[in-house]
Amino acid sequence: MTSRFIDALLGASLPVIMEVKRRTGEGEELMGDRSIPEIVAEYTAAGAPCISVVTGRWFGGDDQMLRDVAALTDLPLLKKDFITREKQIADAVEMGASAILLTAQILPKTALPKLIDITLGHGLTPFVEVIDEDELGRVTHAEDCIVAINNKNIKNQERDAGDIDVSRAMLEPALRTGTRCPVSASAITDPRVGAELIDAGFKGLLIGTGLLRSGSVQGWVGEFEQHRAALGTGASVT
Numbered sequence: 001m002t003s004r005f006i007d008a009l010l011g012a013s014l015p016v017i018m019e020v021k022r023r024t025g026e027g028e029e030l031m032g033d034r035s036i037p038e039i040v041a042e043y044t045a046a047g048a049p050c051i052s053v054v055t056g057r058w059f060g061g062d063d064q065m066l067r068d069v070a071a072l073t074d075l076p077l078l079k080k081d082f083i084t085r086e087k088q089i090a091d092a093v094e095m096g097a098s099a100i101l102l103t104a105q106i107l108p109k110t111a112l113p114k115l116i117d118i119t120l121g122h123g124l125t126p127f128v129e130v131i132d133e134d135e136l137g138r139v140t141h142a143e144d145c146i147v148a149i150n151n152k153n154i155k156n157q158e159r160d161a162g163d164i165d166v167s168r169a170m171l172e173p174a175l176r177t178g179t180r181c182p183v184s185a186s187a188i189t190d191p192r193v194g195a196e197l198i199d200a201g202f203k204g205l206l207i208g209t210g211l212l213r214s215g216s217v218q219g220w221v222g223e224f225e226q227h228r229a230a231l232g233t234g235a236s237v238t
Helices: 004-010 036-046 063-072 084-093 111-121 164-176 191-200 217-231
Strands: 016-020 048-056 077-080 101-104 125-130 146-150 181-185 204-207
Touching: 004 048, 004 125, 004 146, 004 181, 016 036, 016 217, 036 063, 036 077, 036 217, 048 063, 063 077, 063 084, 084 101, 101 111, 111 125, 125 204, 146 164, 164 181, 191 204, 191 217
Parallel strands: 016 048, 016 204, 048 077, 077 101, 101 125, 125 146, 146 181, 181 204
Antiparallel strands: none
């Protein structure tokens, strides 16, 4: 099955899914006085191949955010929410999503394979978020899924600092599922760490808080590309 979202990420010179997110799990406001159009324009100018939109209420989101972003860009969009029912998947299509988040940690063991099937049936890409090998074992049709390693704990609303070593340990098991597109998600704030994850073999990063706190998305991307060039995995930076 072809996937607009996966193809955009795999074909990108900048493998970073940039996230529109109102606040952190702790309640810290991330957008400040910036509007959604301003953030989308900044991400587009920085070269984002895809955009994630956090519609979950824990993080101050709502479905209108996704509709608003879809009206502003033709980039593939990820609806990031706690999706547990087919109606939510069908609604995501109407809102303009190309991919939806499926969080293994909150789903019953038998539910994840069913929701992957339903998601693919609606023409969307499953963005399956896992934290350990047990959850990886529930991922079906992995070749058509993004398998994302979450460096934070969703059960405490991602209020922890996160642990990048989770991604480092889970990359090889994720690749063994057959996914074409392993992604490291959350807790990535340092451009050097992001570059190291890509150098290790991840095909993409999902970054929201780190970019929105950075002060300059272009500046963060510039540092990231410098580190990639130093590691030999990016274009030369002059």
